[in-house]
Amino acid sequence: MATDKVVETVIVGNYVEMETEGKPKDIKGRISKFFWHGGSVYDAWFSCASNQVAQVLLTLPYSFSQLGMLSGVLFQLFYGLMGSWTAYLISILYVEYRTRKEREKVDFRNHVIQWFEVLDGLLGKHWRNVGLAFNCTFLLFGSVIQLIACASNIYYINDNLDKRTWTYIFGACCATTVFIPSFHNYRIWSFLGLLMTTYTAWYLTIASLLHGQVEGVKHSGPTKMVLYFTGATNILYTFGGHAVTVEIMHAMWKPQKFKAIYLLATVYVLTLTLPSAAAVYWAFGDMLLNHSNAFSLLPKSPFRNMAVFITFGFACTPLYFVWEKAIGLHECKSLCKRAAARLPVVIPIWFLAIIFPFFGPINSTVGSLLVSFTVYIIPALAHLFTFRSPAARENAVEQPPKFVGRWAGAFAINAFVVVWVLVVGFGFGGWASITNFVHQIDTFGLFTKCYQCPPPSLPPSPPPNQLTATAPPPAPAKLNYTRHLHGL
Numbered sequence: 170m171a172t173d174k175v176v177e178t179v180i181v182g183n184y185v186e187m188e189t190e191g192k193p194k195d196i197k198g199r200i201s202k203f204f205w206h207g208g209s210v211y212d213a214w215f216s217c218a219s220n221q222v223a224q225v226l227l228t229l230p231y232s233f234s235q236l237g238m239l240s241g242v243l244f245q246l247f248y249g250l251m252g253s254w255t256a257y258l259i260s261i262l263y264v265e266y267r268t269r270k271e272r273e274k275v276d277f278r279n280h281v282i283q284w285f286e287v288l289d290g291l292l293g294k295h296w297r298n299v300g301l302a303f304n305c306t307f308l309l310f311g312s313v314i315q316l317i318a319c320a321s322n323i324y325y326i327n328d329n330l331d332k333r334t335w336t337y338i339f340g341a342c343c344a345t346t347v348f349i350p351s352f353h354n355y356r357i358w359s360f361l362g363l364l365m366t367t368y369t370a371w372y373l374t375i376a377s378l379l380h381g382q383v384e385g386v387k388h389s390g391p392t393k394m395v396l397y398f399t400g401a402t403n404i405l406y407t408f409g410g411h412a413v414t415v416e417i418m419h420a421m422w423k424p425q426k427f428k429a430i431y432l433l434a435t436v437y438v439l440t441l442t443l444p445s446a447a448a449v450y451w452a453f454g455d456m457l458l459n460h461s462n463a464f465s466l467l468p469k470s471p472f473r474n475m476a477v478f479i480t481f482g483f484a485c486t487p488l489y490f491v492w493e494k495a496i497g498l499h500e501c502k503s504l505c506k507r508a509a510a511r512l513p514v515v516i517p518i519w520f521l522a523i524i525f526p527f528f529g530p531i532n533s534t535v536g537s538l539l540v541s542f543t544v545y546i547i548p549a550l551a552h553l554f555t556f557r558s559p560a561a562r563e564n565a566v567e568q569p570p571k572f573v574g575r576w577a578g579a580f581a582i583n584a585f586v587v588v589w590v591l592v593v594g595f596g597f598g599g600w601a602s603i604t605n606f607v608h609q610i611d612t613f614g615l616f617t618k619c620y621q622c623p624p625p626s627l628p629p630s631p632p633p634n635q636l637t638a639t640a641p642p643p644a645p646a647k648l649n650y651t652r653h654l655h656g657l
Contacts (some may be wrong), residue, residue: 219362224318235400402598406536461529
């Protein structure tokens, strides 16, 4: 055939799946397909795994110092399992929505389905509005966190510039994501993101073990309720990265195969987060209470400098889609027009990252107030209400598996998720996270130039009246340059 590839439409699982067949004939087409056009289960797995933990990996030792070793491990396992369950629910609701729409002859080949549209199609406009508000706000602050984290990381490589200046620079760099059309085109970036996340996790683990415990190390956590629930909600945020689940599913050639992908990605992520967080906490203990970025405690080295990664586009791309739909450009074929239209989305992200540079505390706040609803409560309630009638359960495209107890078991799990996250995640976690966040504002102020940076070095020969009797901090850590969080 004259065309480079053939798109075949197949009916599997009661909805349309588009599988790309054939190989590009020229070298340019082959390179483009290899680096750019991804829709396989492997692409989805790379996207889920790299997006799930990303920069939060560097704050998990901080959470362990707040929770203690045992609670830190248990919360990771618990929220990892809970996050996998709600990702499964979202995939089921996506399949249900897409099936119903395609029975009505709706074609989604030039349209990216998003979570708020699934809620709209299954439950109506009120659910859509709530889902849209929570999802967009979460993705907005998720992008803010990624930008703050990148500036914080690069500062520990080159501290000639302060973190705020690095935020300006990285904000400009992140604006280039407007040229990436959709999650189909994140193949190379998701692969590199996961590769660098894996490297960073094992660097933290090995470097901490080789460094050994600092002199007089203490592991006193948990000591305060506010610290305990702040740490717990940071882990809730860690395994709540599936605000982009629907977009990743829709980018697959066969979305029906997604169901097990998130669970497998979670299992892999746990092999990264548990050893790294435990090793750093073992080595530095309570010092982490004042060092939300684990990089700040490890000595400079070429190996540490390599451990800088970015997944800004994963959180921001769904916002681009929403904005395009709002202004009527989502199905425009001109990449340049779409890129220009997307730029206004980057500006508020850039601005918020400069106002609230509190890497670590902001994760917990976003986790308690936004992730709790976006990722856990709303999907569980949506599943309950979508299939509340016997007719809906009987005609469902996919039935719950036997090992969870079919519909009764699924509904019981959903009810548990809603109550637990509402009370522990949003209630106690919200109180603790907001308290901690306000404490950061009181301590450092808004628009702070360099959050948790060490003080400038003293002159070589200061006047006698400026000398202090303060002992130098133990190498390699730089201590006591922030107000200790035990004062909360």
